[in-house]
Amino acid sequence: MKLPTLTHLQFAVLEEIGAAKMSGRELRERLKKNRKIHKSGPAFYQLMSRLEEAEFVEGWYDQKIIEGQIIKQRHYRLLGDGIRALNETRKFYQTNAVGLPATA
Amino acid sequence: MHEAFIKAASRLSKKKLQELHRELKRHARYAAYGSLTCGIAGLLWAYFTGQMALLIFYFAAALCSSLISYRLSAHPSKWIHTLARPRTLELLSYILLPKTRKEVFEPRYNEILEDYICAKKKFDSKWEIRWLTFWFCVHTVLLVFGSIKARLGDKFIHALTKIWLVFK
Numbered sequence: 001m002k003l004p005t006l007t008h009l010q011f012a013v014l015e016e017i018g019a020a021k022m023s024g025r026e027l028r029e030r031l032k033k034n035r036k037i038h039k040s041g042p043a044f045y046q047l048m049s050r051l052e053e054a055e056f057v058e059g060w061y062d063q064k065i066i067e068g069q070i071i072k073q074r075h076y077r078l079l080g081d082g083i084r085a086l087n088e089t090r091k092f093y094q095t096n097a098v099g100l101p102a103t104a
Numbered sequence: 105m106h107e108a109f110i111k112a113a114s115r116l117s118k119k120k121l122q123e124l125h126r127e128l129k130r131h132a133r134y135a136a137y138g139s140l141t142c143g144i145a146g147l148l149w150a151y152f153t154g155q156m157a158l159l160i161f162y163f164a165a166a167l168c169s170s171l172i173s174y175r176l177s178a179h180p181s182k183w184i185h186t187l188a189r190p191r192t193l194e195l196l197s198y199i200l201l202p203k204t205r206k207e208v209f210e211p212r213y214n215e216i217l218e219d220y221i222c223a224k225k226k227f228d229s230k231w232e233i234r235w236l237t238f239w240f241c242v243h244t245v246l247l248v249f250g251s252i253k254a255r256l257g258d259k260f261i262h263a264l265t266k267i268w269l270v271f272k
Contacts, residue, residue: 024211041212042250046257049207059207067225071218074211 004089010051011093012037014086017057017078024048024074048076056082193244200251209251216243 006014016022016030028044031037039047051057058079061072078086197209220240224233 025215040250040254041215042208042247042254045208045211046254049203052207066218066221069217069221071221072210072214074214 002092004092005085006056006089009037009047010056011086011089013047013051014056014078014082017076017082019078021075021077023062024076027076045074048074051082054081055079056085193241196245196248197251200248201255204251204255208254209247212247212251213244216240216247 004011012031012035013027016027016034022030024045028039028041031039048057048059052059056079057076059074059076062075064071064073194213197205197213200209217240220236223236227233227236
């Protein structure tokens with residue numbers, strides 16, 4: 001039995017991003033609300049940095065100006081390798097975990 | 105303190121103000137010389153008693169206090185104002201590796217900064233802004249340490265556990 005390439009946390013993050021483009025803040029809030037995953041800011045961005053390194057997601061900065069101050073927001077979107085890894089992991093859970101509801 | 109200083113200063117005549125400024129500079133310079141002398145005395149004492157840790161501590165403390173006092177003597181009001189700026193704290197992040205700063209520190213820092221700016225729009229009295237600035241500074245400092253912890257993370261803790269197991 002081949003183990004999945006993603007950890008359960010990475011799997012949750014990638015599933016939450018889905019097909020959308022999402023800011024880091026929005027993603028954290030969704031994880032907290034939908035999956036009860038509470039991660040501190042640095043730990044979350046470290047996790048995202050590892051996903052970027054593995055080329056599962058793409059991250060970029062968007063700028064906005066509030067009160068004359070430039071604020072940079074990190075946005076993320078899923079890449080091809082990420083979708084592949086996500087499907088692989090989903091398949092693994094569906095075949096090996098009895099009683100787990102199908103998500104796809 | 106800075107606002108109070110400006111308010112009090114605006115009531116004084118120009119001549120009196122110059123006199124006060126000169127006196128402040130003189131006192132700060134004396135403080136710098138004083139701390140340097142104390143530092144050297146402590147350094148000699150630590151050297152002769154052979155306490156290396158104390159020696160390093162004395163040297164660092166003396167250097168810092170004399171630098172701060174001397175800087176204060178040059179531009180007293182400007183210096184206090186600069187230190188109170190949140191932007192100054194951003195400099196702290198430069199102790200991090202560039203990659204860590206870009207990928208871990210900066211995204212979260214910008215979120216905190218956004219919250220801070222939005223809150224400043226809402227609360228505009230002197231003490232409210234001070235309170236917000238204080239917590240913004242605390243969060244920034246914690247974020248720097250959090251970034252170091254996140255970067256070292258698992259590998260560092262695993263290494264420590266291995267070392268602990270070897271010695272155990």
